Amino acid sequence: MPQSVIILLRLLHIMCGAIWFGAVIVMTFYFMPAIGAAGPAGGAVMKQVGDRKYPQFVMAMMGLTILSGLGLMWYASSAFGPVWFRSPMGRTISLGAAIAIVASIYGSVFLRPTVMRMQALGAEMAGGAPNPAQATEMKTLQSKVTTATRLVAILMILAVAAMAGARYM
Numbered sequence: 544m545p546q547s548v549i550i551l552l553r554l555l556h557i558m559c560g561a562i563w564f565g566a567v568i569v570m571t572f573y574f575m576p577a578i579g580a581a582g583p584a585g586g587a588v589m590k591q592v593g594d595r596k597y598p599q600f601v602m603a604m605m606g607l608t609i610l611s612g613l614g615l616m617w618y619a620s621s622a623f624g625p626v627w628f629r630s631p632m633g634r635t636i637s638l639g640a641a642i643a644i645v646a647s648i649y650g651s652v653f654l655r656p657t658v659m660r661m662q663a664l665g666a667e668m669a670g671g672a673p674n675p676a677q678a679t680e681m682k683t684l685q686s687k688v689t690t691a692t693r694l695v696a697i698l699m700i701l702a703v704a705a706m707a708g709a710r711y712m
C-alpha cells in the first residue's frame with residue numbers, strides 16, 4: 544500500500560476516532576444531564592438535535608473509525624497475518640479495537656433506538672405540556688440513555704487508552 548494512503552488512513556482514523564470519542568463524552572457527561580434537568584423542555588431540545596442529524600453524524604464517525612482502523616490493521620499485520628497479532632503492540636491495539644467495536648454494537652443496537660424514541664417523544668410533546676404518560680416515558684428513556692451512554696463512555700475510555708499506549712507495550 545502506498546505511504547500516502549497509510550498517512551490518509553491514519554489521519555482519517557485518528558480524526559474520526561477523536562470526534563466519535565468526544566461526541567460520546569460530551570453527550571454522557573454534559574448533554575444528557577442537561578436535558579434531564581431541563582424537564583419537558585429537554586424533549587424539545589432532543590427533537591432539535593435529531594433534526595440536525597446528530598445521531599447519524601456520530602454513527603458515520605464511528606463507521607469511518609472502524610473501517611479505517613481495519614485498513615490500518617490489515618496493513619500493520621501484513622493482511623491479517625498472525626505475527627503482528629502476537630506482538631505486544633498488536634495485542635494491545637486488537638484489545639482496544641475489540642472494546643471499541645463492542646461499544647459501537649451496544650450503541651447501535653441499544654442506545655440509538657432509545658435516543659430516536661426520545662426524539663420522537665420530544666416532537667410529540669413540542670408546544671404543549673406533556674401528559675402524565677409522556678412525562679413518565681420520557682423519564683424512563685432518559686434514565687436508560689444515561690446508563691447506556693455511561694457504559695459506552697467507559698468502554699471508549701478503555702479503547703482509546705489501549706490505542707494510545709499500544710506502541711509502548
Ligand code: HEM
Pocket residue numbers: 553556557560561563564608609610611612613615616617619636639640641643644699702703706707709710
Ligand atoms: C474510539 C475509537 C478509536 C480511537 C480514538 C483510536 C485512536 C487511535 C490512535 C490515536 C492510534 C495511533 C496510535 C499510535 O500510533 O501510537 C490508533 C492506531 C490504530 N488503531 Fe485505533 N482508534 C480507535 C478505534 C479503533 C478500531 C475500532 C480499530 C480496528 C478495528 C483500530 C485499529 C487501529 C490500528 C490497527 C492502529 C495502528 C496503526 C498503525 O500501526 O499505525 N482502532 N488508533
